[in-house]
Amino acid sequence: MAEHPHAALVRRGYEAFTQGDMDTMRGLMAADATHHTPGSHPLSGDFKGQDAVIDMYGRLFEETAGTLRVELRSVLVDDRGHAVAVHRFSAERGGKRIEENACIVFRIVGDKITDLDECIEDIDMANDFWS
Numbered sequence: 001m002a003e004h005p006h007a008a009l010v011r012r013g014y015e016a017f018t019q020g021d022m023d024t025m026r027g028l029m030a031a032d033a034t035h036h037t038p039g040s041h042p043l044s045g046d047f048k049g050q051d052a053v054i055d056m057y058g059r060l061f062e063e064t065a066g067t068l069r070v071e072l073r074s075v076l077v078d079d080r081g082h083a084v085a086v087h088r089f090s091a092e093r094g095g096k097r098i099e100e101n102a103c104i105v106f107r108i109v110g111d112k113i114t115d116l117d118e119c120i121e122d123i124d125m126a127n128d129f130w131s
Contacts, residue, residue: 006083006108007075013113014072014085020061022054029053030112037118041130053116063130064091073101081108089120091129098129 003011009028016024035047035056043063047056060068068091076084083106090099100121107115120126 004077004079005111006077006079006081006106009108009111009113010075010083010085010106011072014070014087017057018070022057025057026050026054028113030109030114033112033114033116035116035118038120039123039127039130041127043130044127060091064093067092082106083108093129096129098125100125 013025013028016022016028029050031050032048033050033053035053037044037047037056043056043059047053069089071088073086073088076086084103085106086101086103088099089102090097092098102118102120105117105119106113107117
């Protein structure tokens with residue numbers, strides 16, 4: 001059976017992200033896409049619009065000096081415009097290391113990602129790591 005188009009879209013996004021291919025990322029998102037990152041640290045909050053989202057992704061790589069790794073574990077869809085991607089995340093920054101399970105809940109309209117809600121295993125650990 002063929003993979004659902006929303007799952008395939010999310011997989012393409014993860015592939016582009018892990019390769020640092022922000023041009024492809026831009027093409028997968030609506031112009032007004034928003035990425036919501038939980039926590040109370042400098043990289044948390046609502047990043048609205050492609051430029052803000054792409055800039056935040058760039059900061060993730062910069063802040064971790066290229067050590068950021070994301071391993072996509074699975075993608076779940078509901079055939080109503082939602083997809084959930086479960087992944088394993090690791091990075092090093094300022095002598096600290098983080099490794100945890102996380103997910104992103106995607107809202108997809110047509111063939112574009114419009115909203116990304118990030119959920120993480122340990123908000124306190126993330127706040128400490130990114131602060």
